Amino acid sequence: MSTVLQLASTGLLQGLLYSLIGIGLYLVFTVMRVVNFAHGYFVLIGMYGVLSLGPKGFLPFLGAIVVAAAGGALVGYLVQRFLLESGLAKGGHSQLVITLSLGIAIQYLFQVLHPEPFETIPNPYPFEAFTSSGVTISAPRMAAGALSLVLVLLVSFLVYRTRIGTIIRGCSESLNGAIHVGINVRRVYRLTFALGCGLAAIAGGLLLPIQPVSPALGLELTIKAFIVVVIGGAGSLWGTVAAGVLLGLAEALGSLYAPGTFATALVYGLFFLVILVRPQGLVVRAAARITPRKSLTKVGVG
Amino acid sequence: MLDVANVAKSFGGLNVLSDVTFTAESAAITALIGPNGAGKSTLVNIIGGVLRPDGGRVRLDGEDVTGVPSATAFAKGITRTFQISGNVGGLNVFESVAVAAYRQARGYRQANALARTELERFELWEYRDQQLGSIPTALTRLVDFARAMVSRPKVLLLDEVMAGLTPHEVDLVIRQVGTCREQGVAIVMIEHVMQAVEALADHVVVLNQGQVIASGSLGDVSRNAEVVEAYLGTPPSASDDARVPADNSAKGQW
């Protein structure tokens, strides 16, 4: 029984991290209708960024995360500004292939820069593992889960209770309406994309002490981000959080029954089925939830 | 002969069409007119199989074709024209017509021959290698029309084929539509260009806000008070060409 409890706890905390990863993708998707196949690779940027900075100690670790996040956000901004923006206006599927190729380029860039796989850093936090009623949670995992939750709350606050958030939501609802009211939609898109990538990078930094990094992780994380967004996207932001936690729990508890690669195969297979059944749900309902119910000038409650 | 009976359609609670009934006879041209937003395009989409009605029946020569998918509608002889938008700009003119010719053709050679004949009839043969996006917009209309005609349809749905054409082109298309009628096709024509409606329509059906408010000859419907009111209610820029002449007899059209 304690194994189940242990796994559930681990899964829950991992799930919160997945939620954080998913939130960034969710924002980009619902606001900009951009399909960022490179999202998981921005998590990778966060991981390798912190790894390269090699922080010793808690505060340096936090500093490294901030730097890596800024770097990720900057790269995201540049990608949106110079690669994606013109294609978005034209329509078509270029963003799909561009972001997919971008992810691959990032993966192989890190492959060349860090040929050694599975690198990690030791526990940077000022406390050790936490044990209670037969369950042991390592410090990094505890912190990652907690910090992810905090960040999700912050993002939720930003999106639903600030003026910037209203502007962002306005762009997601009606492009013409937003332009009409004088919003610089292009700038909003760039910032949103940067925000999404920055969040991903932060998640990467938090993930590094828990899970050794290697370039192939980018694809796996991208898929997980999509799973979280597709399954959870029907609700509000919090649907994404719920989906993340669900994924984390399913992954942890599933390992009891099916080993390694087969379990992963099952997850992907189930995801395929979800895609068949739900594709409408994502765009239609997500747009309905993220939009303000009041006018653009009033800050509404989501 | 195309029979439309009590067709109704709603989109998410909004009634777009209610109880629409009319008949388009073979070898005759039925003009479907009405202000913008009256539901004409929706009706044509339903007849063509792009949309399914929520109620009512569509019958072709007695056979019920309500709700059949558009490929089946085409096979049964219902053809329509389309506005050629950005996406299809890369397609080839000749191919656009030839692929439709397979309804009547046995194989490659015959389809190509039919396409060639049709393109020559519309004076489009010299454009056969061009892409739809590179030829003048007016010509894309003629290609669209040629594509519809090459399939030798029983019912031809024309969706504003005259809009944006020069008088020479309008005359050319009017002539071709007339020829079609002579071949026994039942033509349903959504049109705002009154020159064409006056020249061609054997029967006029007026649609407003999803309902048939009048039908009969052009003279009859233009004297109908409800019809006049429906048109005068629209903004001047849209109704300039849609305005029906108040007194037809003086023009000696008929």
Add this chain to the structure above:
Amino acid sequence: MTNPLRYLDTPLRRVNAVVVTAALAFALVYPFLVPPPMIGVGFVALLYALRNFTWNIAGGYVGQLSLSHIVAFGTGAFSVAVLTWRHEVNAWIALVVGVLISAVVGFLISLLMSRFGVNAFFLALGTLALSLAAAGVAASWTFLGDTNGISYSGTEEGFAHLQWYVDPSGFYYTTLGFLVVITIGIAALMRFTHFGRSLPFIREDPVIAASMGIRVVRNQALAMALSMGLTSIAGTLIAQYVQIVSYESVLTVEIGVAMMVGSIIGGAGTLAGPIVAGIGIAVLEEFLRSFAVSSANVSSYTQIAYAVVVILLLRFGTGGIMPLWEAGVRAVFGTGRKPPAVPEQEQRVGELVDGRVG
């Protein structure tokens, strides 16, 4: 049949005919001009060309951006590994089995996607998920060698057994043969059959296509079946050549993406584009190797190069190698047809309703 030379009525077609003839002649004598290791490189180049081309049937012509073709590639490889290496079934039979399984899988995937009204994004994501699932299954199923893969065992040699141990020329010419036959077959399909001619319409606007009597769902599924079935052949060939098959070598996302990206770089929807791009990347890889770049890094650098090129291509909308080639030839030689007279802009009647025209 009418005189085929009448087809060569524009400079572009004449230039292309010359280039194709020269390339084919060169390809035929190539193995006699180079040392055996380079023949192997030639084989790999043709293989890349072949699998890009077969992807393009569904991906470029119909516009179904599928990441599931890797499953077909893997099926072809595992088919020969299981049937021929383990159970001594003739390799050609294994090849056909691979083709059939892949075709059925492709047909079903396309049907499923159509039935559930899946758009392009979800098609890509769904096929990606499917291929990852397939890789996971292969990695955990001892029948498919789980993580170690299946190694070659067998002694026969020769065309009848699709295996040559010392001289790669056999592989080279077999692949060249497949490439030529498949290319001609697909070209004929695209030009002479209603099915083939309907594909561009399905790609650009399925609604208009349906209204022209095209059975969109059926044709999409058939195209996918054809595309994936033929892709399986490349998998069988590489398996015989490399003599080991595992989920890591034939079911990777990288290969799946490479097929798609290669076709796009070459010019999706063209005949020669995927072939040119495939050969080009093989040349690039060899070029990098000749600079004593380690083999691990070679594949990394080519992946990065691939990615950068396709991103730039899509960003600047140039359409790929073949469209650029055609534009270049036209610029140099002219179009060879009298430009049609543009009608004078007479006074227009009629309303441009809703701005829909143009």
